[in-house]
Amino acid sequence: MHTNGYRRLVIRSVTDSWQLPLPAAQSGHLLLSDSFPQADAQLSRYRDYLGHEFDQVTIDCREQLHVDAIAALSGTVVAGGQLLLLTGSTESPMLRRLRSNWAEPTTPPPPLPRLPTPEQQQLSQHLRDTETTHLLLADRGRGKSHTLGQAVARQLQQYPQQRLLVTAPRKANAKVLLQSAPAAQFVAWDKLLAEQKGDALLVIDEAAGIPLWATQRLCQLYRPWLLATTINGYEGCGKGFAVHFTDWAQQQFAAVRFHRLDTPIRWPAGDPLEHWLEQALLLTPAPPTLTHITSRQTVHASSLPDDVLHQAFELLLQAHYQSSPNDLALLLNDPHQFLTLEYQDNRVVGVTWSALEGPLPEPIRDAIVTGKRRPKGNLLPQAIGYFLQQRWALSHKWCRVVRIAVADAYRRQGIASQLLQRVKQWATQQQCQFIGTSFGFSQALGAFWQHNDFHAIRTSTALDRVSARHQHIMACCLHEPVEQWSALLEYGAAERDWVLHKRLQPLTDNTVVAAIEQGFRQGYLPRASAEFALNVR
Incomplete structure (x- = not known):
């Protein structure tokens, strides 16, 4: 290693009692950690360091494998520098992927280009x-x-x-x-x-x-x-x-x-750290064709051949501009995340990402409804349980459709709807009572989900920071409806009409309204979340 040479990756497994052999605030070094007291910042603050340059970046991954931080901060390491990842003793599919894609360089580095190039x-x-x-x-x-x-x-x-x-x-x-x-x-x-x-x-x-x-x-x-x-x-x-x-x-x-x-100036051409990042996180163009077609059944991402996973993830990246490296880690590591694929012309042309959610443990259900707990994940049952004060939603198993993507050349052929029907069948086999989705509402998206028998459940009055749209939940029942289902559908349709068009129509069943009013009076819900219920009668 030398100051104008290739950059290096080191992945080191350490115990909780391991002491970091670096002084605090060492010049040219950055340490992100949620547990080391001498850390420059916690992992969640990694964006603050984009645009900086370091000789060494150390990321403490023992508590969480924050792949977004790894991807972002690897680009701040200069020529001859080092990215050090500290991991615990537990292996995961994503961590194995990071390890297996690293290869030591076999040739000497070329000189850095003269500037300006x-x-x-x-x-x-x-x-x-x-x-x-x-x-x-x-x-x-x-x-x-x-x-x-x-x-x-x-x-x-x-x-x-x-x-x-x-x-x-x-x-x-x-x-x-x-x-x-x-x-x-x-x-x-x-x-x-x-x-x-x-x-x-x-x-x-x-x-x-x-x-x-x-x-x-x-x-x-x-x-x-x-x-x-x-x-x-x-x-x-x-x-x-x-x-x-x-x-x-x-x-x-x-x-x-x-x-x-295209010419790198912060590190030499052919830098192994950059090659490692591209391969491990599937950031290069996917192979145009597959070596073989896998089953069309809904599967976990960790079971897919690499070329199939690459094509599927590329579709997800292109379809939603907030897709991130953390999404790949979630798909590989979380046992509740699944992919349903559609193949044509020896390639992946459509993908649906689904997540199994609920039921939530009985001891924490009251804490969720009252806003005291918000466990990670389980978006649909928690949102309906808290914002609509429907405690029963926490006791059921849900399938959430996280994302659907279809390749440009294959759109408007009904592929997305066909994928949804397959996901519904799979969710039924998984003993899910409901299937739903959450997205920033637009008329086109709402019409698509309605065409596939999904119904409005909740519409946020606030605009989402990322999409500048009202966050919207739609769902359908896969088995015999629960007693509260018809009231929930009537409320969801009326709330969406009020949020989007300011049309206020009375309800025939005020069961949901009464629950939200009570949650507001007891201080569980803010006024913005209860606004429609407080106005509808």
Whole structure:
């Protein structure tokens, strides 16, 4: 190892009593841990360090294998540096995948490229055009932030009176850009949305880290000049964002230009740590065809051949721009997560991700209904049990459809509906009483689920931060309905109509309304969650 050499991965199993042989706040080192007192931050704060550079990053994975943090922070390790993962004694499918995909380099590293690279020089010329919206896509370590910073600095030098704004998910994420353009004005993206002072050129770094609706709104309020995003390596992955934002931008703007940077500048070409990340997290393009077709039965992801898993996960990444490396870990590690696949032309063309939820243990049901407990997972029974005050929901087994994805070329052929029917049959075999889903409501999505016999159960009055839509639950009963089911369906349809259209219609059965009113009076529910029930009669 040397300062301009390949980067290295070390995965070390340690006991709880093991002492970290690193002094606190060592220069050039970053330690994330939920248990070490000398840690720089907890794992949940990993996003604060995007845009930084370190000689060594240590991630304590003993309590949780936080793959989003691993993916994000591996890109902050510079040439010759090291990523150290501390694990416990328990192995998991995801941890085995991380171990098995590492390979020591067999050739000496090439020198780092001279800067600016020919790619950067060419891109710099294109970015002089401020009448065009430029979208720059690149993996980490390609110098996109530095290139943007130089373009911003040049623009401010030539036109010092021009208003130019820089934003990013966090100011720390734009650190490299702002170092290259110290005169640039950074404003948080939510503040820009609130100000709506549109006479300014707008630059967005790490755009995929901002909710898609917010990025679109910013581009409507201001003059979007430069937008850059990392394709791989953190939550959202960038792939889905690139697909959705690209389609939207081409419809919205008269002049849009797309650019890429492929040459790494933070580490040598052929870096084994980058290759390991791509292989372990399935971030490279999936093989176009499969070696063999597996069963069409609903299966656990850990049982799938790698090429099948790769194609299925690629569909999930592209279909939902908030898909993340943690999703892969959840699919591989959690025994309650399952995939249903559809094959055509020797490839995966459709995938449904389903989760088994409930019943919740009897001793904690009252604590859930009263808002004192919120155990991880079990979204459907907990949401219905708490927000609608339906304790019975916690005593049943549910199947939640987490996501459905169909390849572009195979859409509008009924594949998604066919997959849903297969999932219903499987859920019935698993002794599930109900099957449901939760999503940001749109008319098209609502119509799809209604077409497949799902009914409105709950509509949140608040807008979801990521989707800017009302979170919506739809479900159907797989066996004989419970006594409260008809009242729940009537309430769900009326609440959705009120939230979306402000139409208030009386109910014939006020059982659910009475339960919510009581939960509000006793202080379990906030007014926003009980708003419809308090107004309907």
